[in-house]
Amino acid sequence: MEASPTFQNIPPDKQRRVLDEAQKEFAERGFLGASMNRLAARLGIAKGSIFKYFGSKEGLFAKVFDGAVEHFSGFLRKSRDETVGRPLAERLERLLVVGTDFVRTHPDIYRIYLKMLFNEDFPLRERFLGQVRALSARFLTPIIEQAKASGELPASLETPLAVFVLDAVLDRFVQSQAQSWMDTGLHLSLSDPETSRRAASRLAEMLAGGFRVG
Structure with a gap:
């Protein structure tokens, strides 16, 4: 989504403040509850x-939202590029840790995602969630393909199915730390990075091993 030339012409620091305050408003209230009057008051500008x-x-x-996706994409890209040529389990562990670290350091972005994920009345919901799933597939697919090309995974492994499983597990892994009711006995929490990293290591080994059998 491109903003108007009027917005693009204001100083970058003011652009950032508008978007940061808007992000907080949507994170706190959701889309339907977000108030442009309240946002304007927070910014000290006219609603118009x-x-x-x-x-x-x-x-x-x-x-x-597009800015948040772009920002998260940068985190994933860095993780992918830093682990090229490494064993699959190590690459998957890195993604699990990076995804969790992103949510830990960008809580408002993740709150918006969760509100959208669990609210079917959210306008443009399918478009935005589809954007997130497409982003995940775009980064996971080459990781699986490279593991197949190196012989670490069987050539017969169906990449789309492997990507589907990874996307679901990565998403649930982070959700279980952000929402305690989704944790099923692992005792994960965003406030406990060490436990999260140990679980990420075990989970990555399990996933990589399962794909080798598949």
Whole structure:
């Protein structure tokens, strides 16, 4: 989502503040509960300026969400590139740790994701969640393909199925740390990085071993 030229022409620090405050508003209230009046008051600007910048509440949310996806993409890219040529279990462990670290350091972004994930009435929900799943597949597919090419995984392994499993496990691993009711006895928490890392290591080994059998 591209903002209007008016928004693009204001100083970068002011652009960042508008988007940061909007992110907090959506994280705290969800899309339907977010108030452009309250956001304008937090920013000390006229509500009309927000609509001039983004066209609508939906346009503002799209800008915030697209920025969050781009930011997360950078974390995944760094993890992928740093582990090229490493064993599959090590690469998967790194993704589990990086995903958790991102949520730990960017809680508002993840709160928005969770609100959207569990609220079927969220406008543009399918588009945005599809964007997240596509991002995950884009980074996981080459990891599986490279493991197959190196002989670490059998050539017969169906890459889309492996990616589907990895995406589901990675998502649940992070969710279980952000929401205690989703933890099934692993005692994971965003406030306990060491326990999370140990679990990530064991889980990565389990996944890699299962794919070798498959």
